[in-house]
Amino acid sequence: MADPVTFIAKWLEGYLAGLGLSSGWISVIQAALGVVVLGSAVLLVDIFLVWVERKVVARFQDRLGPNRLGPFGLFQPIADVIKLLLKEDITPQGADKFVYNLAPILALATVIILWAVIPLSVTVVGSTINVGALYIVAVGAIGTLGIIMAGWASNNKFALLGAFRMVAQMISYEVPMVIAILIPVILAKSMSLADIVQSQTVWYIVLAPIAAIVFLIGAQAELGRAPFDLSEAESEIVAGFHIEYTGMKFGLFYAGELLHALTFGGLFATFFLGGWRGWGAETYPILGIGYFFIKAMVMYWVIMWIKYSFPRVRIDQMLSFCWKFLTPLILTVLSITAILDKVMTGLPYWIYVLVMLLSNLVILYFVIQAVGRYARKERQKVAEPEKIRVAFPVKSSTSTSQAS
Amino acid sequence: MSPIQIIFILVSAITLGSALMVVTTRNMVRAALWLVLSLFGIAIHFVLLEVGFFAVAQVIIYIGAIAILMIFAIMLTRRIAQDPGPQTNSTWPIAAILALGIFGLIVFLVQGWEKAAIQPSPFPAGYDPLRELGVALVSANQYLIPFEIASILLLAALIGAIIIAWDKK
Numbered sequence: 001m002a003d004p005v006t007f008i009a010k011w012l013e014g015y016l017a018g019l020g021l022s023s024g025w026i027s028v029i030q031a032a033l034g035v036v037v038l039g040s041a042v043l044l045v046d047i048f049l050v051w052v053e054r055k056v057v058a059r060f061q062d063r064l065g066p067n068r069l070g071p072f073g074l075f076q077p078i079a080d081v082i083k084l085l086l087k088e089d090i091t092p093q094g095a096d097k098f099v100y101n102l103a104p105i106l107a108l109a110t111v112i113i114l115w116a117v118i119p120l121s122v123t124v125v126g127s128t129i130n131v132g133a134l135y136i137v138a139v140g141a142i143g144t145l146g147i148i149m150a151g152w153a154s155n156n157k158f159a160l161l162g163a164f165r166m167v168a169q170m171i172s173y174e175v176p177m178v179i180a181i182l183i184p185v186i187l188a189k190s191m192s193l194a195d196i197v198q199s200q201t202v203w204y205i206v207l208a209p210i211a212a213i214v215f216l217i218g219a220q221a222e223l224g225r226a227p228f229d230l231s232e233a234e235s236e237i238v239a240g241f242h243i244e245y246t247g248m249k250f251g252l253f254y255a256g257e258l259l260h261a262l263t264f265g266g267l268f269a270t271f272f273l274g275g276w277r278g279w280g281a282e283t284y285p286i287l288g289i290g291y292f293f294i295k296a297m298v299m300y301w302v303i304m305w306i307k308y309s310f311p312r313v314r315i316d317q318m319l320s321f322c323w324k325f326l327t328p329l330i331l332t333v334l335s336i337t338a339i340l341d342k343v344m345t346g347l348p349y350w351i352y353v354l355v356m357l358l359s360n361l362v363i364l365y366f367v368i369q370a371v372g373r374y375a376r377k378e379r380q381k382v383a384e385p386e387k388i389r390v391a392f393p394v395k396s397s398t399s400t401s402q403a404s
Numbered sequence: 405m406s407p408i409q410i411i412f413i414l415v416s417a418i419t420l421g422s423a424l425m426v427v428t429t430r431n432m433v434r435a436a437l438w439l440v441l442s443l444f445g446i447a448i449h450f451v452l453l454e455v456g457f458f459a460v461a462q463v464i465i466y467i468g469a470i471a472i473l474m475i476f477a478i479m480l481t482r483r484i485a486q487d488p489g490p491q492t493n494s495t496w497p498i499a500a501i502l503a504l505g506i507f508g509l510i511v512f513l514v515q516g517w518e519k520a521a522i523q524p525s526p527f528p529a530g531y532d533p534l535r536e537l538g539v540a541l542v543s544a545n546q547y548l549i550p551f552e553i554a555s556i557l558l559l560a561a562l563i564g565a566i567i568i569a570w571d572k573k
Binding site: 022024025027028096099129130131134135137138139140141142144145148149152160164167171191 | 406407408431433434437440456457460461463464467468469471472475476479532534
């Protein structure tokens with residue numbers, strides 16, 4: 001009872017072997033079933049997320065949120081889904097139909113396949129590939145493609161502009177985020193997510209707090225959530241890349257975004273909060289799934305908290321924040337972590353943890369000082385009285401010409 | 405037929421079919437998207453060869469960087485997205501003969517190569533090909549110098565890009 005997933009997998013293996021199938025076919029059938037089960041489970045969680053998101057945003061905005069249908073409005077997402085399914089399905093004129101319809105599928109699918117490498121528990125891992133951390137980056141690249149396809153195929157200038165913004169943002173913020181992922185990889189000395197979780201006897205948020213913060217900011221930008229929601233800035237480009245999508249096609253983008261946020265919560269938990277680790281999770285793997293989802297939900301809540309608390313940044317601020325601040329910062333942290341890791345081989349683990357934490361705090365102190373100085377300078381610039389600018393300087397002798 | 409063989413044949417058909425679509429479709433953006441599918445097929449081939457690192461690197465570099473750059477370039481010059489001109493010129497028979505000849509040569513060579521018949525065997529326990537690759541790239545008697553030269557080339561390209569984009573005031 002402690003580990004139902006492995007039990008079912010073992011039973012299935014025995015049953016299929018009893019039918020006389022070769023081991024190759026058994027593993028293929030098991031893999032296919034695993035994909036179906038994990039994908040469906042994740043999508044079911046996704047329906048529930050609609051309710052979570054609406055309820056939490058309501059609390060942040062001092063409202064009640066959905067509260068009519070079912071207890072605490074729990075059946076609201078089902079009504080939402082029915083509404084989306086019944087809405088008219090519009091394809092704009094001049095749209096590339098095939099690409100237009102493929103884009104929302106790709107947007108949701110790339111989120112679901114991220115779950116393939118996330119270890120849900122000590123025994124419940126989709127795939128234990130040894131390049132799990134890079135796999136996440138690669139899947140993110142395909143997600144970018146889905147957004148470009150949506151923006152281009154809609155045959156709408158706002159959609160294309162939104163897609164350009166989104167892609168510029170995703171490609172830029174991928175750089176600090178990938179380097180932030182590298183720091184847990186250095187600490188765990190493995191790129192496999194299962195190994196990274198396994199080696200977190202001390203959560204990596206203690207060893208690498210700066211990497212955790214940068215990863216969170218990068219995730220926020222990758223998700224296109226406020227303060228980085230330039231791709232769907234309503235006042236500028238209406239709704240961004242999904243402007244032309246209606247009904248369930250829009251629903252797929254929406255579901256993809258919500259699930260992506262939870263997935264990044266899960267990834268944050270995996271990299272920095274010890275994934276499934278918790279009391280008794282080693283002996284009762286089923287508990288690990290619970291711990292993992294609690295941590296993922298907490299991080300999802302933090303992502304929402306940031307989203308609903310901050311105003312949108314300007315596009316030049318967004319890009320210069322990434323390239324002039326986050327990237328140099330995380331590169332410094334990466335080199336210092338790598339050097340310290342090599343220097344401290346053989347020392348007891350608690351010294352290792354302490355030195356890592358202290359080095360991070362020292363860097364953080366200097367960064368905060370530098371940012372404060374920069375902010376003071378900027379404020380001074382704004383505070384100075386601005387010279388009155390005149391578009392067409394008029395000489396005093398001709399200034400009366402207006403009267404004539 | 406084992407399932408791996410079926411997957412291999414399917415993926416190969418998709419890879420080659422989409423590669424053919426890249427050169428036959430008239431819409432440039434669609435051609436780029438077919439190219440993405442073709443490159444993805446290559447990544448799956450790497451997975452079938454059990455080199456996950458190459459598969460992931462293929463997706464990151466070719467789809468995440470090169471293909472997206474190409475699509476961007478095509479999109480920003482919208483007028484060339486539809487090419488009404490002829491798709492072949494007078495030399496196509498020669499090109500076809502050359503391509504078929506090279507294909508025949510490769511088939512002939514692989515037929516005669518005894519190592520082509522070796523069945524793949526799983527890695528021994530505790531053997532991490534990724535670690536071996538990493539060590540090989542930084543050990544002096546293996547690939548250190550090519551690796552460093554490639555790094556310097558990339559660094560030069562990076563600095564060059566900054567200098568081209570520099571706002572001269």
